[in-house]
Amino acid sequence: MGSLSFNYIVSFIVLLLWAVVVSAGKTFNVKDYGAKTDGRTDCTSAILSAWKEACEFPGDATVYLPPGKYMSAMIMMSGPCQGDMTFRLDGAMRGTKDLSKFPRNNWVAFQFLSNFKLTGNGVFDGMGRSTWAQNKRVGKVFPTSIQFTSLNDSLVEGIRSKNAKMFHMMVYRCSKLKIDKVTIQAPANSPNTDGIHVSLSNDTQITNTNIRTGDDCISIGQTNRGLYISDVRCGPGHGISVGSLGKFEDDKDVTDLYLKNCELSRTTNGLRIKTWQKSYQMTCSNFTYENIIMKKVFNPIIIDQEYCPNGVGKCGGKSTSSQVKIVDVTFKNIKGTSESPTAINLLCSQSNPCKGLVFRNIDFKHTGSAVANSTCLNVANPKISNVQPPLCQN
Template structure:
C-alpha cells in the first residue's frame, strides 16, 4: 500500500478514537448515576439522600442536557421532591426499580417533579409504590393526605414520560397539576381491581396533555380529568380493570373551572365499572364541560359503557335537594361498540336546572345479554341527536337548534324535557 495512503488511514483511525473519547467524556460528564453518589440497589437501603445528591448535580449541569441515571436494581427511596428549574433539560432515566417503603404514610407525595421546563422520564423501569401494605389502613380512610401519590408532575412544562411502569401505588399512580405540553407514551400502570383510590392518571388545571399507547389497570379511574383542563388527547389506551375514563367529579369545590376540548379515541375498556363517564356533584358551583369527543371505543363487558351522571354521590349521603350547576354541552359519542354488563348501556342523568345540551350519538352498538332483555337507554334532562346505528334504542331528545334529518324517533322531541324516557 502506498505510504501516503497508510499515513492517511492511521491518521483517520486516530481521529475517530480521539473523537469517540471526547464524545464519551462529554456523555460521561453529563450522566449522574445514583450509584456514584452512594445509592445501593439491594431493595433495603435508604437511598433518599443519594438520589437527592445525584439530582442536585444533574440539575446544576451547565453544558446542555443532563441525565440522572437509576441503573438496574431495586432502590428503596422515601419521599423525594425533585425541584427545578434546572440549568438545562434533564432526563430522569429509570432502568431499575424505585421502591417505596411499606410504612410511607402521612404525606401526599412520594416522588414529585416540580418547576421544570424540559423533562423526560424514560428507561423502562418501575415505580413500585408498595401500596398493598397501606390500602386498608383505617386511619388513612379519614385523612385524604395520608397516602402518597406515586408520581407527581407539578408546574411542569414540555415533558415526556415514556416506557415506564407504575406498580401498586398507595394512592393515585400519577398526578399532573398546573402543567402543559406533557406526553405520556407507552406507560404501564398496574394495581388490583380492589385497591382503593388507585387512579391511574389524574389531571387537573392543565392543558395540552397527551396519553398514548398505554395500558392502565387499577382499582379506580384509569384516567380522571378534574377541574380546569383543556386540550386533553387520549388515544390507544387499554383500560381495565378500574372505573373507566372519567371527566370529574366536578362542582364539589369552590374554584372548580371549565373542562373543554377533550378527545378520547381508539381505546378499549375491559370489565370496568364505567366506560366513558362525566360526573358532577349537586351544588351551586357553576362551570361548563364542553367540546368532548369520544370516537372508536370498544367496550368489553363494561357495567356503564356511556354514562353522564350529574347526581354523583359515591357515599350516598348527599343533600338530594341540591341540583348540579355544571353545564354539559357539545359532546359526541361516535362508534362506541361492544358489550354491556348492565341492562342500561346508555345513561344520561342530567341536571334539571342546567340540562345537558347537544349530546350526540352516532354509530352506537352495545349488546347486553341478561334476563331483563336487550340493552336499554335511560335519559333525563338531555337534548341532542342520534344517527346511524343505535343499539340500544336512543331516548335522547332531539335539539331543535340542530339541523338534523327527521328520524323515526323524532316524535320524542315533543316530550317535556323534565320527564324521563326509557328507550329499548
C-alpha cells in the same frame, strides 16, 4: 509574546473541550452517590444528591438508576435547572412502607421543569399492599406514586408503575406534557389507585398506555383544556372519567377533550362524566369520544349529574340540581357488551340540561339474557343516528 499566545491557545482548547462535554451531556449514576441496589437501604439522599449536581450542570443531564432495587422515602426533584433534565430508571424504585416519610402525600415528584424527560425500562413500585386496608377509610390521603407539577413541553415514556399506595400518577398545572407507552398495574380491589389523574393542565397527551387498576384508569379533574387520549387499554378499573366536578368554587371549565381508539374491558364504568348534585357553576364542552371498544363494562356510557356519594338526600335533596353545564359532547363509533341492562345512562341536570349531545354508530348488547336499554333525563335535542339500544325516545 510567545508565552501569551501559548496561554491563549491552551485556554481556547480547554473552553472548546468543555463546550464539547456540555453539548454531549453528562450522566449522573446514583450508585456513584452511595445508592445501594439491595431494595432495603434508603437511597433517598443518594438520588437527591445526584439530582442536585445534574440540575446544576450547564448542559443536558441524566440522572440514571441502573438495574437493581432502590428503596426511598419522599423525593422532591425540582427545577429550574441549568440544562434539560432526564431521569432514566432501568431498575426498580420501591416506596418505603413507613408513612411518616411522606410529609406531603407524594412519593416521587418532578416539578418546575421544562423539556424534562422521564424514561427507562424500570418500575416505580409503590408497595401499596401495606396501606390498602387503611386506604379504605373515607377522607384519608396516602402518597401518590409519581407527581408531575408545573412541567412544560415534557415527556414521560416507557416506565411502569405498580401497586401505588393511592394514585399512580398525578398531572398538576402542567402544559404540553406527553405520556406515552406507560404501563400501570394494581389489583382490581386496590382502593383509590387511579392510574393517571389530570387537573389544572393544558394540552396533555396520553397515548399507547395500558392501565389495570382499582379505580379510574384516567380521571380528569377541574380546569383542564386540551386533553388528547389515544390507544389506551383500560381494565380492570373504573373506566375513564371526567369529574366529579363542581364541588369547589375554584373549579373551572374542562374543555377540548378528544379520546379515540381505546379499549375498556371488565370496568365498572366506560366513558363517564360526573358532577356533584349540589355544585358551583362551570362548563364541560367540546368532548369527542370515538372508535371505542368495550368488553363486559358495567356502565358503558354514563353522564351522572346527580352524584352524591354520601347518599340520596344528603347533597341538597331533590330541589337541588347541578350547576355544571355539559355542552357539545360527541359519542361515535362505539360498540361492545354491557354487564348492566342500562348500557347508556344519561342523568343530566334539571336546571342545566345537557345540550349539543351527538350519538352516532353506537351498538351495545347485554352480556346476559336481558335486552339492553337506555335512560335519558334532561337532554335537550340530542342528535342520534344508528344507536342501539334506542336512545331518548319519548
